[in-house]
Structure formats: structure tokens, C-alpha cells
Amino acid sequence: MSSAQSMFYTNDLTTGLISPLMDLDFADDVLTGLALPQKQLHAKYFYDQQGSDYFDQICQLPEYYPYQTELNLLPKVAKELAGILTSDCTIVEFGAGSLVKIKPLLNAINSIRQFIPIDISGIHLEMACQQLQTDFPKLAVKPVVADFCYPVTLPAFGHQQKIGFFPGSTIGNFCPAQAASFLENARCTLGPDSSLLIGVDTKKSPVYLHRAYNDADGITARFNRNILTRINRELGANFKPENFEHYAFYNAGQGRVEMHLVSTAEQVVDVFGSAVAFAAGESIHTENSYKYTPDEFCQLARSAGWQVERTWLADKDLFAAYLLRNPG
Ligand SMILES: C[S@@+](CC[C@H](N)C(=O)[O-])C[C@H]1O[C@@H](n2cnc3c(N)ncnc32)[C@H](O)[C@@H]1O
Incomplete structure (x- = not known):
């Protein structure tokens, strides 16, 4: 795999986007x-x-159960997080896509001041951020267009509490060794005393999985x-x-x-x-x-230096969310 050095970045001062000029x-x-x-x-x-x-x-x-299953789980997760995240905080979302899954968190957690969505799909991210800023005008939205396979330079956090968010079971696109490296890098990026809320798909019937990735349309x-x-x-x-x-x-x-x-x-x-x-x-x-059983994923997270604080399982154990804590 190639190096991050051949990706050139520019800062667009009008949108605040950091975007790749050319992916060599x-x-x-x-x-x-x-x-x-x-x-x-x-x-x-x-x-x-x-x-x-x-x-x-x-x-x-x-057929694609992971999306809606996680979305249904998030309000419950967000309600519990609201009791933990009581001082001003910054959320960093990895692979943020259309910014749908951040909304249950923003609706429930009043202490979120700053949101830093990271995604490789620049125009899509920019359009989603414009909509989010309209919906949440007081939120500081600072998108970063980057490849999270490499260390990502983020806008300043200040002294706010930091929480990473990695929904969609995107971590499943990495092989386990790469997933452990990603989790270690995320721990460094977020720094000591940070947390990471991560959505991970579970092991289940192959028939169910087959349907999800072979839709009728x-x-x-x-x-x-x-x-x-x-x-x-x-x-x-x-x-x-x-x-x-x-x-x-x-x-x-x-x-x-x-x-x-x-x-x-x-x-x-x-x-x-x-x-x-x-x-x-x-x-x-x-x-x-x-796909990971809860035991398998907790072991992976611990191997990357995270403590597992909380596990939420969706109906019929179709999907899981984990709150990880960086002990520093
Ligand atoms: C499976 S989709 C999940 C989208 C959204 N988080 C969700 O849960 O619905 C993966 C997202 O991660 C982004 N992505 C994939 N690989 C990436 C990478 N290496 N660096 C940054 N973003 C990436 C994609 O553009 C896409 O938005």
C-alpha cells in the first residue's frame, strides 16, 4: 500500500475544508x-x-439491516452518553458519509460544541455539512477530507472532552490486524482521556448476510x-x-x-x-x-490499548455499539 506523503492537501478558506488536490x-x-x-x-x-x-x-x-438497526440503537446510546459527556466536547466522526448517524447524538447530548467529520468523499461530505450546519446552527462544523488509513491532522480541539465516533461497521472493511492499527491510530489522534463510540456488525446467519449484500434491486x-x-x-x-x-x-x-x-x-x-x-x-x-462477536471485538479493542466501557446490542443481536475509553 502506498504512503500518505503523496497525498497533497490544501486548505479551502471559504468552506474550511481541507481537501486533497491530487491523489497520486x-x-x-x-x-x-x-x-x-x-x-x-x-x-x-x-x-x-x-x-x-x-x-x-x-x-x-x-435487505441492508446494518444501517437501520444501528440507527434505531443510537437514540438509546445517545441518552446514556448524555449522562457521561457533561462538559463541553468535540466529536470526531470517521467515515462520516451523509451525516445521518450523528443526529441522534446531537439531539440528545447538549454539551457537543464542535463536530469534525472525516471522509474521503469530499463533495459528498461538503454537501452533507452544509445541511447539518443549517439544522444545527450553533454547532461548529469542521469537515476534513482525508484518508483515515493514515494519521489525520485535525483542527484544534482546545481543552474540550474528545469523543470519536465510527459507525456503520466501516471498521469491518479492515482485516483484523489493520483494524487494530486503525484503533491505535484513532487513540493517538484523539489523545489521552478520550472515548470512541463504534458501531460493529455481529456474526449471524449466512443466509441473512447473503441477502444484505445481494439486494433484489x-x-x-x-x-x-x-x-x-x-x-x-x-x-x-x-x-x-x-x-x-x-x-x-x-x-x-x-x-x-x-x-x-x-x-x-x-x-x-x-x-x-x-x-x-x-x-x-x-x-x-x-x-x-x-463480522465480530462481542467477545472478539472487545479483545481487538483491548489489543489496541482501549478499555471497553459499555456494550449495547441491538434487537436479536443484529448489531453492536461499543463505548471505548482511552486510559491515556
Ligand atoms: C460504509 S460507509 C458508512 C457511512 C456512515 N458512517 C454510516 O454509518 O452510514 C463508509 C464511509 O466511510 C468513508 N470512507 C471509506 N474509506 C475511507 C477512508 N479510507 N478514509 C476516509 N473515509 C473513508 C466512505 O466515503 C463512506 O462515507
Whole structure:
């Protein structure tokens, strides 16, 4: 994987956004991933503007239980947090998306003064922030467009209490070792005496999981294929997305849902001047969504230096939220 140094940032003084001018790593990551014996693409590249829009559509699907299940759990979580977060605080949200899940927290916790949403999908984040600022005019909203796989430079916290928020089970996109590194980095970013509220999907029936990632309307398939359209547009490749089939399944041995794009024919694709050959039936592995039992996740969090303060389980244990504390 490439280094954070090749991402150039600029400060937009009109919006307060810190945004990447040019991601020099994208071509390198794509070519490296497509040269592996099991071809792969990093899931973070799903999220251009179109990808973020598709993800919002996925969240409205009846099959995609994680979104609504977590959203239903959050008011209860927020009510308890309101009793803990009594002095002025800053919330930092990782992978903030459309800023829907912060709202139950903002509605219940009066001490939140500042909100720092981080996301890789810049225009989508900017639009969501404008709406949030209208809905919560007294809140200081300071978006940061960045890749949270690397240490992120944040606006000043002052002396406020700090709480991280990482909903959506986005942590499941990392393999367990990367998830532990992310949790360690988040602990450093947030600093001593901070907390992290994190939403994590649980292990459950493979049939249920299969349904969630193979919706009847084919929106998840469009989301998956869109990564090829993005590579065509941004890297001058000539993928024919219609020549790749969406394939998602639960890998019980690894405890993860895997998403792939399977080549329906023998074909050669030009990517940034490199010829990439596909056999018929060969796949590109585009996403993992690891699922964790509460015991597994608590162990992972502790291995990254966090204390587990509180666990909330949704109805039928379909989803979990954890409050972690950085002992300093
Ligand atoms: C699964 S969606 C979750 C969105 C929202 N938090 C929710 O729970 O509905 C993942 C979000 O994280 C963002 N994201 C994915 N990889 C990222 C990365 N490496 N750095 C920053 N943001 C990332 C995506 O743009 C997207 O908004």
C-alpha cells in the first residue's frame, strides 16, 4: 500500500475544508492490486460522488439491516452518553458519509460544541455539512477530507472532552490486524482521556448476510461495478463494467462477507497504459466486511490499548455499539 506523503492537501478558506488536490496513490494502488494473484482493489475507492450516492441508496434497502438497526440503537446510546459527556466536547466522526448517524447524538447530548467529520468523499461530505450546519446552527462544523488509513491532522480541539465516533461497521472493511492499527491510530489522534463510540456488525446467519449484500434491486451490484467506472474516468482505463458480475458471499472461515467482481469472459483491459488480463471466471476482490462477536471485538479493542466501557446490542443481536475509553 502506498504512503500518505503523496497525498497533497490544501486548505479551502471559504468552506474550511481541507481537501486533497491530487491523489497520486490511486493509479499505483490500482495497478499493484490488479497485479496480485488474487486481483484486488481497496474498498475506499468505491467512494467517489457516485459511489457515495449508491451507498445512500443501499442504506434505504430493506435487505441492508446494518444501517437501520444501528440507527434505531443510537437514540438509546445517545441518552446514556448524555449522562457521561457533561462538559463541553468535540466529536470526531470517521467515515462520516451523509451525516445521518450523528443526529441522534446531537439531539440528545447538549454539551457537543464542535463536530469534525472525516471522509474521503469530499463533495459528498461538503454537501452533507452544509445541511447539518443549517439544522444545527450553533454547532461548529469542521469537515476534513482525508484518508483515515493514515494519521489525520485535525483542527484544534482546545481543552474540550474528545469523543470519536465510527459507525456503520466501516471498521469491518479492515482485516483484523489493520483494524487494530486503525484503533491505535484513532487513540493517538484523539489523545489521552478520550472515548470512541463504534458501531460493529455481529456474526449471524449466512443466509441473512447473503441477502444484505445481494439486494433484489441490484443496487449493491451497481455500487460494486462503479469502482470500474471510476477507474475508467480517473485513470483512463477501458473496463467494460457490464463484463463483470457482482458476487458477494459469507466466508465463514474468515468471518467476513467478501465482495468480488467476476470477469464473465476472457478479456484484456488497459489500465493507465498497462495491459491487465482476465481469465473467464477470474475475480477482483473489492471489499471485505468482517463480522465480530462481542467477545472478539472487545479483545481487538483491548489489543489496541482501549478499555471497553459499555456494550449495547441491538434487537436479536443484529448489531453492536461499543463505548471505548482511552486510559491515556
Ligand atoms: C460504509 S460507509 C458508512 C457511512 C456512515 N458512517 C454510516 O454509518 O452510514 C463508509 C464511509 O466511510 C468513508 N470512507 C471509506 N474509506 C475511507 C477512508 N479510507 N478514509 C476516509 N473515509 C473513508 C466512505 O466515503 C463512506 O462515507
